[in-house]
Amino acid sequence: MTGDRGYSSDEMMTIAAARALSGARACFVGIGLPSTAANLARALHSPGIVLIYESGTIGAKPPHPPLSIGDGVLAETADTVVSVPEIFNYWLQPGRIDVGFLGAAQIDRLANINTTVIGDSYAEPKVRLPGAGGAPEIAASCREVIVVLRHSRRAFVDRVDFVTSVGFGSGPGDRERLGLRGAGPKTVITDLGILEPDPNTAELTLTHLHPGVTVDDTRAATGWDLAVADDLRETHAPEPRELDALRLLDQPA
Amino acid sequence: MAQVVSLRHAISSVVRDGHSVALEGFTHLIPYAAAHEIIRQGQRDLTLIRMTPDLLYDQMIGMGCASSLIFSWGGNPGVGSLHRLRDAVENGWPGPLRLEEHSHAGMVNRYVAGASGLPFAVLRGYRGTDLADVTPTIKPITCPFTDEELTAVPALNPDVSVIHAQRADRHGNVQLWGITGAQKEAVLAARHAVATVEEIVDELDPRPGAVLLPTWALDYVAVVPGGAHPSYALGYSERDNDFYVAWDAISRDRETFRTWMEDHVLNIGAPA
Structure with a gap:
């Protein structure tokens, strides 16, 4: 779906996400929007970026974003394929990967993520999510x-x-107390804008609006x-070459 | 030494009511034919173990094979929900399903501990999440050397692990390559292990990056070409992404699901 501006809000979101990967060396990629954005970054400005999928493919270079994290094209184009225990224990756990790229069903004020259940009760959930x-x-x-993720009250x-x-x-200092060694969600990109944690309170704060929002x-x-x-800023509108590259990626293989 | 037998014989020899069963394969090499044979044979009250339940556990849960599920991600990859899994959890249909829920990192370390003959594994994981509150098999542990707070998870030792692989030789040595997931660990952690394969060859020539499971690490090997469909076997078939998309509509409704299972699983015979 394309709006009056010649691009859709989803396209703006994916392009903003691809731009955020500029300078990253290695990226751990979840399926869906993150995978499309990571592959767009590789097509546009980061040809050498190492895409790592949890199926164990390191340095995958799929011509189109795969449907699953284990499509054959990931293994066939990877620098190497390792076992799933190895990807988590040797590559992720020690902190070798610059950027983790995640989606979410719910995210809160302090950027905690829920992909498990909607509702008050885990045992009797309103909606059972994948986990x-x-x-x-x-x-x-x-x-x-x-x-x-797309911006909504839900x-x-x-x-x-x-x-x-x-x-x-529950706030600043919690990650250190829990022994979580990465810096956490530094950027939340939606179809409306970009949120970043406040340096003092860690609360997600609107820092960029996409054009027209x-x-x-x-x-x-x-x-x-x-x-x-x-210093709220406006996101740069998608450039034609960014839109062309995204639409080329989205075409069926 | 693994015996080369029919799929029906392999499954009926090792899978019993009440067993814990891991049918592993991470997106690639998922042992669908073996799952269908369990559905046909009708073993009940199983504890199903798999990182990603995928469509095959959606089918087994919907057909009433399972009373428990140990898992880490229960979706239809790139498509959405597993509707039969959701119906079991949200509505208890066709029966209640007990969940033991982990992360992928927790699950693989549980297999590694099981394969290593250890009672538990240690990882940096789960800290600060609500998973430890709902899953009794996630516990904090203090490193005896550094005093660091880490997480312990118990070993997984399934009664039976089942995998699909590209090929085996006549002695039952099994070779798989491409995305090999946690199948080696799942097989070595299990009390009994079965592999279905695309083909039997006279000689397994070495392949870079391949996993070789020696015949004495398995109980049975069965030849089932296409036994991973709609998943795939690299070098033999491609992932049937259209079927993964189509499953969403097939599985959404109980009657449509049941009819599909009758037409495509129950009313067809086991592979020879």
């Missing part, structure tokens, strides 16, 4: 984390129903009283 997968340890051990909640992966826990739009889609950065 943790690799996310808790990706969020703990990558040097930093980028989260990509997704952006004051407190997540279940902490599957820790962002900033207002602060009120963003607040209306956030389930807490969203703070806005003093």
